[in-house]
Amino acid sequence: MPVLGVESSAHTLGIGIVDEGRILANEKIMYKIRSGIIPMRVADFHARNSAVLLKRALRKAHVGIDDIEAIGYTKGPGLGPCLRVGQVIARTIAVERGLPLYPVNHAVAHIEVTKHLARFNDPLALYVSGGNSQILAIAGEPFRHYHIYGETFDIGVGNMLDSFAREAGLIPAWGTSVEKAALGGSYIEMPYTVKGMDFAFTGLLTHAAKVLSKNSIKNVAFSLQETAFSMLCEATERALLLTHKKELVVSGGVAQSSRLREMLGMVAKEHNVKFYAAPNEFNSDNGAMIAIVAEKMHNFMDKPGLDECTIEQRYRVDKVKVGWP
């Protein structure tokens, strides 16, 4: 029976429908940004579009609302006002229909959908988004969870790329614009901060913004991107050697970067590790990934009470119990 997933942690409202792991619909609508986002405005946008998007997803999946067996939504991490809209949509349908409701962690969903599509069992995951950059793998008994082996000391790599795009006047101000601007650039030295399996990006951002006045945007963008991605690859390589994992995935918004995928592919090949990155519709925020995890929770875990179905802006990935295989 189909499971519905609602994602609304940032500028994307996504509704996905899955049935026994098959993705029947993954509809999304995105608040258009030029530079930065104002949470309340985005929340309004999500609220306005929710009914239309729900209809679109049901139509695409060829299921009726009566066929839905369980519902999942993003509990966090994310922007409070935006998360609230998704939670209210999911909760309202669940309560009205008497369906079980599952709160899903956004990062877990990104990794799990990638793992699902790759048909991997136990990968090391590099999760790279705007707010977060972490290296994780499932560990720990009896509390099985995504253990964080390494992460950013300050800001997420996506946030760093977005901020640089704004400084350089690139529009829209996000990573894809930096990747385009970097084409054909040449390398100028940048600060490179890796500590064991952790890394930091603010020093790099500040330096890149500073040298913009004396160098072409192309060269600065190129050097910034190469430096940031090399840092991520080095930390990931160290985690691979430490954990001896034989599978590697990259997920999250920045996983859309073809250059980052190429570099991680080389890291994996060097150590005879299988590597997978999902199609971009699953790396940008989407509802299908929430539905995938909700279905696993529905099949393998206890049904949570409604009082547990809250939102949490800083919902840590390592606080989530992974109760499915």
Next chain:
Amino acid sequence: MAMKMISEGAEARIYAAMIFGINAILKYRQPKRYRIRALDEAIRVRRTRIEARTLITAQGLGVKVPQIVLVGRFGIFTTRINGRTLADILGDNGAKAPAKALADSGRYLAMLHSHNIVHGDFTPANIMVSSNDAKDTYIIDFGLSSFTASAEDKALDLLLMKRSLSHNDFQVFASSYKAHCDDSDAVLERLRDIERRGRYQTRTLAV
């Protein structure tokens, strides 16, 4: 010169080598194909240089470290320490950390920090206990070290140890550190700060 690879890390390969009649090891930073060449060489040269410089400075301070024999662009020959890492000793079932190694490493880290040297990867894997009778403690792998007065960077050296050791072992290590560091209050205060920050509240040691 015949060399036998004895270990391979993420960053460097370690070879056993005889050089100038000395029983040495070579730490060679191999190229990384995923990095563009200019960046790759810059990082390898920079780290090799910093490592050589901190090794020499540390030795001058009286911290036991491998002795430099020869330095190249991407590699350093040092004397070979016969012994085991503290991580290996801890890894043995039921093995306790030797108190001397904990106290020595606390004192050595304090000496380094007092002269604004931050190790950058101060874990039990980079502390060696020699197999001679004196059971001397050596600090190895200065590949991520830096010269800085930053309390934050110093606190991160302590944080790595805190995550790696049992509560009691860390207390032995930290009290030795406190007794020998000029500015331990500021560093320990910063360590508490770092642990209070959201990102680190629930994080424990890997594996």
